[in-house]
Amino acid sequence: MSQAEEREGLHAYEVVLKHVESGILDGTNHPGDQLPTERDLATQLAVSRSAVREAMRVLQTQGLITSSTGPGRGTRIAPSRGDALARIFQLHLMLSDAGTADLTETRIALERSSAALAAQRHNARSLRKLRALMAAMDDAEGVDEFNDVDTEFHVQIARTGQSELVADLTVAIRQAVREAIRTASTALPNWPEHRNQLRREHGEILAAIESGDAVAAANLVEQHIRRAYVTLGIGSER
Amino acid sequence: MSQAEEREGLHAYEVVLKHVESGILDGTNHPGDQLPTERDLATQLAVSRSAVREAMRVLQTQGLITSSTGPGRGTRIAPSRGDALARIFQLHLMLSDAGTADLTETRIALERSSAALAAQRHNARSLRKLRALMAAMDDAEGVDEFNDVDTEFHVQIARTGQSELVADLTVAIRQAVREAIRTASTALPNWPEHRNQLRREHGEILAAIESGDAVAAANLVEQHIRRAYVTLGIGSER
DNA sequence: CGGCCTTATTGGTCAGACCATTTCCGAGTC
């Protein structure tokens, strides 16, 4: 009961949420650590199990904890998975009134960094993946198919940079503008020409990365993105 | 019952979550739109109200919906608020094994962009805020106090760039490294000297922004961040 | 006509039951 008195204005589920989150933020809880059972947590924090479950759901969908049933199993701090973050990010992008221009600037900032890091940190395996995607782009004729592989190419560069963080953010943003790009591409009168231009630029970027020229890679990526947006006629607002 | 049959493998709350999220992603739902009441949603989707509530909590904490009680009130799609995103982001940063180096690269990428945009888009009001923060930094003697204002300065630059997105991300990352910076600063033998250096660099950055020199602002910010990390002896791992 | 009071709506919380999965342990068997 003494715990309940401290809930001044806080919703029941927030008590639980803050309890677990603070454990993460102050370094008490690490990935793999086990949390008390829902029933125990409810008792400890003097809230109902429903409240605990709501908080657990929240943390689950944010990729912060994982649950499974059985004695000794239960709920644990998750090894950080970025895809949950990317999904949330994408939802926010849909609702935000951030102009495409802002989105583009952010994309450029992140992908410049990705490309530069990729040029410094690439290895045989990552280069092979990138070359495979280049080849797939040569085969891709349809707009949708090409768009898919194009997305993959940029994502792969981000991952090559070996920074999960930048990669996840890049994925989220590229994913968020994917539909806009697809629509604009479909409406393009000279799609084959545009496609060839993209292929050419991708080749140049890959070459810069392979040769380890970080500055060139960053600049080429920026030019590549800007040119694509101009051609597609998006990103000029604001 | 016919709806329930489609739940193949999906948890009850996921049905609700996907229902609402798809409304957002396909553009059916816009900020301000009202959702059915929890009881109605439960009936429509053939799940219990508990399941609906779990989904609502998830969306609430992600800043995607807001709720209030009363007839005609209820739950609505929220105007996108970035701070929820920043909080989630911060939690992920704590759990991720991303080295400080990666974090630093990301920070540099974003803040370069922020500074460049700020140089182009500043106005009288934003400049006044930045100057006020400069003054506050002159007054701040203690490490903690200085660190707080320092954080504010960088955040303010991001906001000046008028890109909510970049600003929110910057806030989250700067916040995540705040403690590390504080600790390292406290351990510094020649703190006053370092502090003066930071002041000088902040002054140069502000001058570049005021004069509208985007390239200079971006470069100064990058140098500023890199130099600070080297001096503090963090960010050299990986 | 205006202020107050009742009522209905809607999210917030709780208690308790039951289910599904998984582990664990002991009885029985070879």
Next chain:
DNA sequence: GACTCGGAAATGGTCTGACCAATAAGGCCG
């Protein structure tokens, strides 16, 4: 003694139904 199998227990997942709290709307009374 080892192995197998079956049931008990742990634990998250779901549902039901109740009650609370805030709020808005409508009606009653002065």
